[in-house]
Amino acid sequence: MIETPSLVDQYCHGVLRTELGLGTFEAHLGRGEGPPAPGTTFFDTQTGFAVRRWCPPLLGLEPHCPPARYLARRRELGVVEAGRRLLRGSGITTYLVDTGLADDLTGPAELASAAQSEAHEIVRLELLAEQVADTSGTVDSFLANLAESVHAAASGAVAFTSVAGVRHGLALDPQPPGPGEVRGAAGRWLAGRQVGGALTDPVLLRHLLWIAIASGRPLQLRCGTIDQAVHTDPVSLVEFARATAGLGTDVVLLHGYPYHRHAAHLAGVFPHVYADLGPALARTGTRAAGLLAEFLELAPFGKLLFSTGARGLPELHVVGARLFRQALGRVLGEWVADGAWSLSDAQRVAGMIAAGTARRVYGLGGA
């Protein structure tokens, strides 16, 4: 009843280019700091079951067929052809791709070609800063190059993202650090750093986030616990949200689960704050409808954004898209059937969350 003709995946990664065996495929279904426990498998998770439900039919197999059979068929088609069939079967028309991972994944252009879709780049701020550090000789040149790199990236990318910024930076202090503080931190970091060394200095992270805010491109910040054991309650972002209100740059809260109700609340409090549905729906399988309903408690309907958060396996793009579409249809459909919402309102809200709000926030056109 509720139709979502097009999907904009507002946060995902590319896919692997190599053939995968059962074990390497399984490893990409987990989110942990180790292998599955002895006697268990990551196929026995909501993600594993969802992959087995939605993906085999796209490769000509029965839903819920055994993992080994699915992997055999995947290898028979080859990683390129299997990836094409999966991505083209996902229903996603535009991918926004975080390219800041060390893994060898397809970039936006290659993903767009495989998926016969549009794709745009999201630039990860930490990686940008690390690349600048690798090629800058002095503190002065590092800081000048950093500002210029963020500025240059802003013209080509649809958004910036930061994984460490909230936990190691903003949760401690929301304000931009002063110039002397930044120079001191940069000096210490550069002096102690090997080529490729990661950026976790709180002063530099805050400096970087504030440069990004000044660029005007939407800034995606990771909160919540999915994909990392330590959590960051989005409420720790309140002061940063307050400090950046009215500057004209939107802030998108990624990965709110299990603090998604807090993230949705903040999206209602601050005009420039948005909340991502991403992994909260894509990683919880049969529970996606329940979680979508929780997001819809306090978030204004124009402040929620669909994504898959997929990484490495095109199966995860498929699963994220299918679960979202089904959840949206069920939740809104039930409210319409109940008389609580009108059908036209529900259609309109579905269109916003699936694509319209992302088109507006990221300036994608067609909004």
Place this chain on the structure above:
Amino acid sequence: MIETPSLVDQYCHGVLRTELGLGTFEAHLGRGEGPPAPGTTFFDTQTGFAVRRWCPPLLGLEPHCPPARYLARRRELGVVEAGRRLLRGSGITTYLVDTGLADDLTGPAELASAAQSEAHEIVRLELLAEQVADTSGTVDSFLANLAESVHAAASGAVAFTSVAGVRHGLALDPQPPGPGEVRGAAGRWLAGRQVGGALTDPVLLRHLLWIAIASGRPLQLRCGTIDQAVHTDPVSLVEFARATAGLGTDVVLLHGYPYHRHAAHLAGVFPHVYADLGPALARTGTRAAGLLAEFLELAPFGKLLFSTGARGLPELHVVGARLFRQALGRVLGEWVADGAWSLSDAQRVAGMIAAGTARRVYGLGGA
């Protein structure tokens, strides 16, 4: 199947006396620190959709009619007549009204008259203290007048409430401050204060809350995040709850969401602690039944209290009451249909939550 013949709204505010245009009406649907984001409207929220569902029929229109049409009809009737029709259509028979807002809203008597119902006053402690400060010359007279004012208010009001007390006071220290500490804090606050200046001093807030506890009137404390970006987990109240146990004064936790499960838990741990269902249901529209079910997990059924938390718009009183009644009927009705609860138990529990417990706690008679 489940009937709730009467509703006691245990926490709300009065309504505006002025005619409202589309923009001013919309502003009262939001809960944020700014206007709606560009390209969005506060009508696209659970509150907005619920108003459009429940209120147009009370003014002779179709449910879900466009906001502009509803506002035109509202102005056609006039704010007084529209308010009467809405309040009388809400099903609420008794309103407990927090009068401590700066806005020019109807007081208890005017609300009672418009609604053809009973109404009683809830006194906001911070406002009381500020009024006493405005008229007291010295620290000694301030402290004496404060104690007397709380005592006098206790004889006319049904309850005290505090908005800042938990966040700025009890979360730091649950115990009553000593006399010297109070005199010092009062001296500093009075010396630095302009007429009308707000009370946020943690020592004076704690002092005030402990005077209120001594009065014996129920004390309503705001927790949770609704209506403010910064949250106060009700668990920060554990030590205050422990310190006030057995003193004979009830404590009611307001605004628990998204910590409502914690609030419900505390209501089960401490005999004198109660939890308000208020905005958690009234602000989440189609999700009210889901939230009521979560409250009912750990809270003893005699420790939950209905309210609307409505403020400014009589539409919010209507929506809060309708959503509660529908949620109660669905949740308990389903459990009865399932054989998990007997019908007579469900009826009894519905009556407690809707009115009976409030009648007992606030001494309203008819319990």
Place this chain on the structure above:
Amino acid sequence: MIETPSLVDQYCHGVLRTELGLGTFEAHLGRGEGPPAPGTTFFDTQTGFAVRRWCPPLLGLEPHCPPARYLARRRELGVVEAGRRLLRGSGITTYLVDTGLADDLTGPAELASAAQSEAHEIVRLELLAEQVADTSGTVDSFLANLAESVHAAASGAVAFTSVAGVRHGLALDPQPPGPGEVRGAAGRWLAGRQVGGALTDPVLLRHLLWIAIASGRPLQLRCGTIDQAVHTDPVSLVEFARATAGLGTDVVLLHGYPYHRHAAHLAGVFPHVYADLGPALARTGTRAAGLLAEFLELAPFGKLLFSTGARGLPELHVVGARLFRQALGRVLGEWVADGAWSLSDAQRVAGMIAAGTARRVYGLGGA
């Protein structure tokens, strides 16, 4: 449709041996720090309603009969016979029993006999340390005896458990304390202690937990808020989980509610971490299915363990088992009916959670 032929209750206590009146029975339905509020009763809780639903038929009465009638019938049969009928009607085939309570409850052997089932002991570390302190003259002998006692207990018990360890120990520091630190803490504790004095010293608690980890027996740690007003977010255990990863000892998170989603998440992040469904289901009555669904969002299906957490009343073992079985059947049954899961997968997952995973983790055989 979903069958769970056998249930292993991975965490419970024994039952009382004395006849109970209405008031003493009611007291065991509460979880609080005081009696029920005036005008309320602990029978008006999810636990009370669940007891009235499931237990009367096992004693030959109608479901939902009045409490007084149920108690009269219970006394007519006598505590022994009523206990037998209830325990044998629970469907539990193996009980793991925490024997570390001061109350005079049946031990594993007596419970096994009454229930015609298997039972094994869980040793509570704090009690073990207190018993060692009662009989050790010096710091040296205390520390030597402590190590030996844990070692000896490990050969007879299926697991260790700690109630205070997370809140007073690990949340502060996850690492094992150094020998000098331990000696100092032991000296201070023994010097200031009366016979029977409780262990709350954070250094000794951490020392004790690390001895237990070295024993290789699974370690059950209490988190969450049920049964205590102060909460411990399982996320405070992240560093301890990281420090104990790869050592070969499993850690089971007890009592996660209302942080059960966090507990489930940690069970997905760390191979050796498991989450208990226990009181989150057993204490929430008609809401058990909703809570089970939330656990199943992020937890790998082989990392969740059924328990009743029952204590004192065999009615609580019955209720915990019935609510779990019904919730499992409903949640998984719905997902199968929806095509999201295959029936054979659902059966397999049900068997894991009900018994299989506990058999594997605790080495019970028959896994």
